[in-house]
Amino acid sequence: MSSPPQSRPPRAVVVGGNFGGLAAAIALQRCGIEAKVYERAPDMGVLQGAKGAMHQYPNSAKACRVLGAADRVLDRGVVWHHWESWTASGKMLGRWNLDELERMMGEPTIMIDRRDLHQALLETLSELDPDAVRTGMRCVGFEQDAEGVTARFEGAEDVRADMLVGADGLKSAIRAQIHGPGELRPTSGVNIRGDTTLGEPAMPVGTSRIYWGRGVQLGLNQITEGRVAWFLRTVRAKQQTDLAAAASLVRGWAAPVEQVLDETEPESVATFELFDRAPLTSWGEGRVTLLGDAAHAMLNTLSQGAAMALEDAAVLKLSLDEHGCSDLPASLRAYEQRRLPRTTSFVNRSRAMGNISLLDNPVGCWLRDRFVSWGNNLVWSRTKKAAAESF
Ligand SMILES: Cc1cc2nc3c(=O)[nH]c(=O)nc-3n(C[C@H](O)[C@H](O)[C@H](O)COP(=O)(O)OP(=O)(O)OC[C@H]3O[C@@H](n4cnc5c(N)ncnc54)[C@H](O)[C@@H]3O)c2cc1C
Incomplete structure (x- = not known):
């Protein structure tokens, strides 16, 4: 494969302008590659339209540190101190101290609104190249040869570059071209989330609680003194998935569950399928690679999807630092080889956790509660180990 002429830096097309795409472009820019992000949305404001709390474990901050975006991200987050498991009737099954994880990894665990994470990455990229993002650009495929890669866009001119990163999410066009359409794997339940503003905090700020019921799992996140962001997963409300349906599923549960759902702002409620x-056993080919959900779409049950996209970008940077830009396909394969085992493990573990969270039969739920309680230390130590593993 030939390298770009000495007179100009390599160019990259990054397809997708959410967390993965922005992080990839930051990584490439920091390696001296002229990376432009091509996003199908008409403007970046559309991607920041929906609020929603995200958990970012220390591995995310560690990745952001490699990308030079950590301070901006951490400044916008709230340090998350405790992760608690409760029964629906109000018995605490386990409590994890996330400050311990911070001591171990040197970075905090945070809760951050997804709009703030996006904005922090966008600002970091804009500082490197104020003209790095092209919106209203839907990529429909690519062609490549020995000299470069050509990205095709709906209703717009082709773009020629030296490499292409498909960071276009779950339904990635780039992935589909390389690997075929494949199948989306559904989950058995529905997911509802919402926001509540309370006069008094329901829990200490920086606390997350999971309440385990039969066929219903409810998570509460105390993000600020006044704001609780919640999500509910259930196999029990296939048809009706509005706020009233969610509230009826947790009627009689321990405080503050009912209050949080009863005082939820209806306009904050969203329902979504997961x-x-x-x-995959391989990601890219030639000058093309995948990153984020396009490469390894996972369920949100371990809160690692966006974090894995950030880790991907960090490793892309480290691989290019190590292998250079003179043989881009070789550097991209090195990046993929380094990422495949860890991301595969998180896809599988996230699905397993999804199955546990929606158990509906009484015996299964009893065993699950014992496991959450007695197995707490085991799970916690494994989680710490996974989060601490080097990427
Ligand atoms: C309810 C929920 C809660 C979650 N909570 C967490 C959490 O707490 N912590 C965490 O780390 N992760 C969490 N995740 C996962 C996280 O949201 C995803 O893993 C993350 O958004 C993946 O980022 P991405 O950039 O790879 O893909 P996406 O976010 O899917 O972005 C892909 C981008 O590509 C664009 N695009 C798509 N096709 C094209 C095309 N053909 N041409 C141009 N542009 C295109 C899209 O418009 C989009 O902007 C959660 C997910 C859900 C659903």
Whole structure:
């Protein structure tokens, strides 16, 4: 494969302008590659339209540190101190101290609104190249040869570059071209989330609680003194998935559950379906690679999807630092080889956790509660180990 002429730096097309795409462009820019992001949305404001709390474990901050975006991200987050498991009737099954994880990894665990994470990455990229993002650009495929890669866009001119990163999410066009359409794997339940503003905090700020019921799992996140962001997963409300349906599923549960749902602002409520995909055994080919959900779409049950996209970008940077830009396909394969085992493990573990969270039969739920309680230390130590593993 020939390298770009000495007179100009390599160019990259990054397809997709959410967390993965922005992080990839930051990584490439920091390696001296002229990376432009091509996003199908008409403007970046559309991607920041929906609020929603995200958990970012220390591995995310560690990745952001490699990308030079950590301070901006951490400044916008709230340090998350405790992760608690409760029964629906109000018995605490386990409590994890996330400050311990911070001591171990040197970075905090945070809760951050997804709009703030996006904005922090966008600002970091804009500082490197104020003209790095092209919106209203839907990529429909690519062609490549020995000299470069050509990205095709709906209703717009082709773009020629030296490499292409498909960071276009769950239904990635780039992935589909390389690996075929594949299948989206559904989950058995529905997911509802919402926001509540309370006069008094329901829990200490920086606390997350999971309440385990039969066929219903409820998570509460105390993000600020006044704001609780919640999500509910259930196999029990296939048809009706509005706020009233959610509130009826947790009627009689321990305080502050009923209050949080009763005082939820209806306009904050959103319902969504969750999917993942079976892990791939290889990602890219030639000058093209995948990153984020396009490469390894996972369920949100371990809160690692966006974090894995950030880790991907960090490793892309480290691989290019190590292998250079003179043989881009070789550097991209090195990046993929380094990422495949860890991301595959998180796809599988996230699905397993999804199955546990929606158990509906009484015996299964009893065993699950014992496991959450007695197995707490085991799970916690494994989680710490996974989060601490080097990427
Ligand atoms: C309810 C929920 C809660 C979650 N909570 C967490 C959490 O707490 N922590 C965490 O780390 N992760 C969480 N995740 C996962 C996280 O949201 C995803 O893993 C993350 O958004 C993946 O980022 P991405 O950039 O790879 O893909 P996406 O976010 O899917 O972005 C892909 C981008 O590509 C664009 N695009 C698509 N096709 C094209 C095309 N053909 N041409 C141009 N542009 C295109 C899209 O418009 C989009 O902007 C959660 C997910 C859900 C659904």
